[in-house]
Amino acid sequence: IKISNLEKIYRTEDVETVALNKLSFEVKDGEFVAVMGPSGCGKSTLLNILGLLDDPDSGSFLFNGIEVAGFNERKRADLRKRNIGFVFQSFNLIDELTVFENVELPLIYTGVKAAERKKIVEDVLDKMVIMHRRNHYPQQLSGGQQQRVAVARAVVNNPKLILADEPTGNLDSSNGNEVMQLLTDLNEQGTTIVMVTHSEHDARYSHRIIRMLDGQTVMQDLMV
Ligand code: ADP
Ligand code: ADP
Numbered sequence: 001i002k003i004s005n006l007e008k009i010y011r012t013e014d015v016e017t018v019a020l021n022k023l024s025f026e027v028k029d030g031e032f033v034a035v036m037g038p039s040g041c042g043k044s045t046l047l048n049i050l051g052l053l054d055d056p057d058s059g060s061f062l063f064n065g066i067e068v069a070g071f072n073e074r075k076r077a078d079l080r081k082r083n084i085g086f087v088f089q090s091f092n093l094i095d096e097l098t099v100f101e102n103v104e105l106p107l108i109y110t111g112v113k114a115a116e117r118k119k120i121v122e123d124v125l126d127k128m129v130i131m132h133r134r135n136h137y138p139q140q141l142s143g144g145q146q147q148r149v150a151v152a153r154a155v156v157n158n159p160k161l162i163l164a165d166e167p168t169g170n171l172d173s174s175n176g177n178e179v180m181q182l183l184t185d186l187n188e189q190g191t192t193i194v195m196v197t198h199s200e201h202d203a204r205y206s207h208r209i210i211r212m213l214d215g216q217t218v219m220q221d222l223m224v
Helices: 045-050 074-082 099-109 114-127 143-155 173-188
Strands: 002-011 016-026 032-036 058-063 085-086 161-165 194-195 208-213 216-222
Touching: 002 085, 002 143, 016 045, 016 058, 016 074, 016 216, 032 045, 032 161, 045 161, 045 194, 085 143, 099 114, 099 143, 161 173, 173 194, 173 216
Parallel strands: 032 194, 032 208, 085 161, 161 194
Antiparallel strands: 002 016, 002 058, 208 216
């Protein structure tokens, strides 16, 4: 990821809010970066742009060497579903689908055949130690289990990049640490991770903290 002078301004009838104010930074292939900063500093706006859910007003965003700023929704969606996995604070699983079906969904979107889907999903559920719950519905699982399913869904397409938004925000510390360990394992296997967090504890799992204030980076700390 290489973003330069990224700007995002929200305009309502009478107010203009500068959410990203010429934000620039780089994340190298295979890095694990935490983004921290007070509420309203632009973290969600940034994640939406990095996740190709939204487009900046100006500036450059190189993803895998491709300039994606200015891409239309169709092109962004195409790149997103093949390259990016999302993990959210509130899990965002589909309650009407089983664990297996939730994790299978991204593979259906990318056109993987049923027999191959079964094999891939079972493999991922196994790795996330949630195979024994494959036929349960999200509401029948504990929070820690739901987040393990969400991580499974995020990685099932073997994405280059995982974007995590407060992934432990709804978990107790033991389940939270378990999810952070899963993210660490994925990173060690080569997946790049950008994680927004309020938790200094969770940030210590990363290689580097990017600190934001008012839509800009104010500091970068290297973890030792
Ligand atoms: P954070 O995730 O760090 O809390 P956000 O990216 O959500 O920050 O918000 C950055 C700024 O942009 C805030 O001032 C927020 O109020 C504003 N903002 C976010 N989304 C919108 C929107 N859809 N319309 C107007 N203002 C918004
Ligand atoms: P874990 O430590 O594996 O995350 P918990 O300690 O939170 O699980 O939960 C204890 C056990 O109770 C788990 O096996 C969990 O699946 C089960 N459980 C929790 N809530 C429900 C529920 N609503 N319906 C069925 N089983 C549940």
